[in-house]
Amino acid sequence: MSKNRKNKSKKTGQKLSARQLRDEILKLFKRNPKKLLNPKQISRKLKIANNTDSVQDALEKLAEHKDIRPAGDYKFKLSQDASGGDRRDAKYYEGLVDMTRSGDAYIVCEGLENDVHISARFLHTAMNGDKVKIRVWTPPGRRKPEGEVEAVLERARDHFIGTLWRYPKHAVVTIDLVPPIDVEVDISGQPSASDEDRVVVRIDEWPESHRHNPKGTVTTVLGKAGSSDIEMKTILVNNGFDLEFPEDVMREAEYLPARISQEEISRRLDIRGVTTFTVDPEDAKDFDDALSIRDLENGEVEIGVHIADVTHYVKEGTPLDKEALSRSTSVYLVDRVLPMLPERLSNDLCSLRPNVDRLAFSAIFVFNKNMKIVNRWFGKTVIHSDQRFTYEQAQERLDGKGGAFAEEVQRLGKIARHLRKQRYKNGAINFETDEVKFRLDADGAPVEVYVKERKxxxxxIEDFMLLANREVxxxxxxxxxxxxxxxxxxxxxxxxxxxxxxxxxxxxxxxxxxxxxxxxxxxxxxxxxxxxxxxxxxxxxxxxxxxxxxxxxxxxxxxxxxxxxxxxxxxxxxxxxxxxxxxxxxxxxxxxxxxxxxxxxxxxxxxxxxxxxxxxxxxxxxxERESIKYKQVEYIEKHIGEEFDGFISGIMDRGFFVELKGLIEGMVPFETLDEPFDVADSRLRMTGVYSKKEYKMGQQVRVRIARADLAKRQIEMEWVREEAVPANGGAKAGRSRSGRRKR
Known part of the structure; x- marks a missing residue:
């Protein structure tokens, strides 16, 4: 009998138990310590009756125990530990998952020069943004590291948007990911959920193997796909924000007392008699800052920056506090706000509304006649706002048009201008950029897009907020x-x-x-x-x-x-x-x-x-940016075929981007033009191959709106060129070239 025959498995032709299969596979790897083997190769070499899925399961279990390790391209290799090698060869890192459109991912790790590539097969249940522990190796002949997820340390999110599919005995939600994930759900508590509804699903149980489906719960039924409302909710959920507050958080908020006790007032500086007002956008509901002003007997002026005392209501470690930390911020989309705190607090108890007593945490400054700060004080206060101004109303007072508290607003304006001047003198940068705003109809559809005027x-208000933040x-x-x-x-x-x-x-x-x-x-x-x-x-x-x-x-x-x-x-x-x-x-x-x-x-x-x-x-x-882009495309849908003036805002190999008055940006594909273009290496200019006409970034052009794709949030434009392009026999129209092509 040959030596090779002796080394073959005694289980040839049999269907092995899970334990036997793992043992035989490990023996095979130990006989071939330098070989890379995939499930099909292993089945063929062992000549067993088990299918490749069983072999894959066995391989994953052996990899979990560090007997073998993944080597990319569905192959495995005997680990150094199992072959008696140096344990120091095993390298482990922690990092964040950055997934690509293909389903593969790169892990961003501190201490590693290159991000670690992980194929989709070795991500297991890890998803974009998750914090993971990974095993890293560098395949023979390659310079860049590969890896496998060992464990998910922290989930970036547990709520996802997907499509519900109902079957006679079960239901699944297909999550919009690459590749898509099916979540097994029990919808007995969601009688209104229909087949193909868009839903929010919470994943409650992740499987050990990526070949099994996670289990979850449908938390919200959104309805049929396609509406702007559902798209906005999708944007929120896909960015890791829950649409609803948990029941215990809402219950805690509802039980908070509205009345301020005399005992609480006695512990604070009472400045309810000092002139105080708020300045906010016209549609604001949560007023978290107010300003006060009063003259002191020595000719100095006292200005107070009063901030809603949220910590009086949100106690450390409570469900309300934990939820606020989890959310960390309110989210402002074009047509809605997803608050960090329940409305009972954000729009009521904590909001510094006019003509009611409110608890505040204040930063109070004393300015001398030269507008220099000579004293400051921080502490808990009780205040009473005398007036709620919109920005437009405050601007009228600054413009000298009179009105209640006009003198006080103008004096605050004078000090604010001084603070601003000092800030720029000390090296501050003016980051004034156009802010796109929309006017919406009753259904939330955009009927006008414009640049917000900053007065x-x-x-x-910004100057005094910056002052308080700096001084604290x-x-x-x-x-x-x-x-x-x-x-x-x-x-x-x-x-x-x-x-x-x-x-x-x-x-x-x-x-x-x-x-x-x-x-x-x-x-x-x-x-x-x-x-x-x-x-x-x-x-x-x-x-x-x-x-x-x-x-x-x-x-x-x-x-x-x-x-x-x-x-x-x-x-x-x-x-x-x-x-x-x-x-x-x-x-x-x-x-x-x-x-x-x-x-x-x-x-x-x-x-x-x-x-x-x-x-x-x-x-x-x-x-916020995704919601703006969606509304821009939704608005421009109504203007297909119309012409606009704009500036060239970007140039790439496929075409160039045009920005319309700082409001909307779309792309003109080169393939739609009547001549090819050379794009400079700098991507700052492009030249017509036949006309020799050059166009640069920032140059004004006229375009026509050709298409608007809401699903992809993309706008395609056509270039309206006044000059004729000389004909050139034999030229192939619609072909683009890069300035980096071989000549």
Whole structure:
């Protein structure tokens, strides 16, 4: 008998039990320690009756026990541990899942130069945004690492949007992912749920193997697909926000007392007699800040920044508090607000409404005649707002048109202008960008799109909020100068040098030279750009590019200052109704008021909270942008065939983008044009191959709306060119070329 025959399995031709199968597979790998084998190859070599699914299960179990390890392309290899090798060869990391459209993913890990690629097969149940533990290896002959998810440490979300499919004895919800996931659900408690309804499903049980379906519960039935309302809800859920508050949270909110006790008032500074008012958008319902002003006997003026005292109602560790941390922020879509707190708090108990007593956490400043701060005080107060102004009403007072409290508003405006001037003098950057707004009809459909006008009244409120945020952060930092007091800082790092150089080259192409030799000069140049756009509207295209050179502002317990504002210390203190960061800031500030009080929270845990809040803020920004894009496409649907003037806002190999007056952006595909175009390497200009006509970023063009795809949120335009393009025999129309093609 040959040596090879002796090594073959004695179980040849049999159907093995799960345990026997694992043993035989492991023996096979140990006989071939350097081979990569997939399920089909293993079945063929062992000559067993088990199907490939059984072999795959056995392989996954062996991989879980580190006997073998995945090696990509559905193949496995004997691990170093099982073959008696060095255990140090096994490398494990933690990171966040960043999924691609194909279903594969990259894991972003601290400490690794390259992101780790993981094929869809080795993600197991991990999904986009999840925090995972992974095993990493570098396949022979390759430089970039591959990996497999070992465990999901933290789920990014557990609620998803999907389509319900009812069957005689069961039901599933197909989640809109790549690849789609079927969730087994019990809909006995959802009698109104119909086949093909869009629903929100909560995943309650994840399977150990990716080949089994998770189990879940339908929490909300949205109805048939296609309506704007369902699309907005889909945007919220897909970005990780729950549409409803849990029952225990709503119950806690409803039982909170509305009456302010005399005992509570006695513990606070009572300033109900001081002139106080709010300034907010016309449609606002949650008023979380107010301003007060009064003259002091020595000729100085006292200005109070009063913030809703959310922490009086939201106690640490309660269901209400845990839910607020989980959400971390209110989300503002075009046609709705998803609040961080139940409406009982956000629109009632905490809202600084006019003509009612309210509890506040106040920052009070005394200014001398030269508008310099000579004193400051932080503490709990009880206030009474005398007037609720819209921004338009406050602006009328600033414009000298009179009205109630006109003198007080004008005096506040004067001090605000001084604060603003000082801020820009100290290096703050003017990040004024166009904000797109919509006028909606009764059904929520957009009937007008316009750029929000930013007036001095908006800046007045902003200036005093910035002042309070800066001074609170400075107070905590100074108090902890000998031994740090952990706190929530709003930080903003210096811009990325490579991105700044790219912007500078781009700006030069548009006739705007920039000095970017230092962080200080960059700030000055960005402000000069903001002023220049008033004269040259096409330069507005540079503003979003300038913002992209910047690091993302975030929350952190490590203070590095705020580059964009020019502040060495900055926090968020002024919006606790809609930001959990401010709730944390209030709690930590209160515990450190008074010369004898010093409170130091666990900094590591605080940093975890900061990272979570920053992540939820990014999710909210994404949701807001998606809702704007949806409404833009919904609006332009009614204008198919109409012509508009716009600026070239981007150039790529497939075509160029056109922005219509800062409101709506669409694409003109090269394939729709009557000649091909060469695109410069810089992507800042393009040249007609036959006409030799050159077009640059920022150049004005006229376009016609060709198509609007709501599902993809894409707008296609046609270029309306006045000049005729010379004919060229034998040319193939509709072909585009890149400037990087081989010549």
């Amino acid at each position: 001095e009244a908006h800046m007045l 952060a400075s107070f905590i930092s100074m108090k902890g100068r000998m031994e740090e007091i952990p706190y929530v800082y709003r930080i903003h790092d210096e811009p990325d040098p490579d991105k700044v150089m790219e912007l500078s080259r781009f700006a030069r192409e548009m006739g705007f030279d920039m000095n970017v030799s230092s962080p200080e000069s960059i700030a000055r140049e960005y402000n000069r750009l903001a002023r220049e756009t008033e004269k040259r509207p096409e330069l507005k295209l540079l503003s979003p590019l300038a913002i992209r050179t910047m690091s993302k502002a975030a929350y952190s317990s490590e203070n590095i200052g705020h580059y964009g504002l020019g502040f060495s210390h900055y926090t968020h203190f002024t919006s606790p109704i809609r930001r959990y960061s401010d709730v944390l800031a209030h709690r930590l500030l209160e515990r450190n008021l008074g010369s004898e009080n010093v409170y130091r929270t666990n900094k590591a845990y605080l940093e975890e909270q900061c990272k979570h809040i920053s992540k939820k803020e990014r999710n909210a920004i994404t949701a």
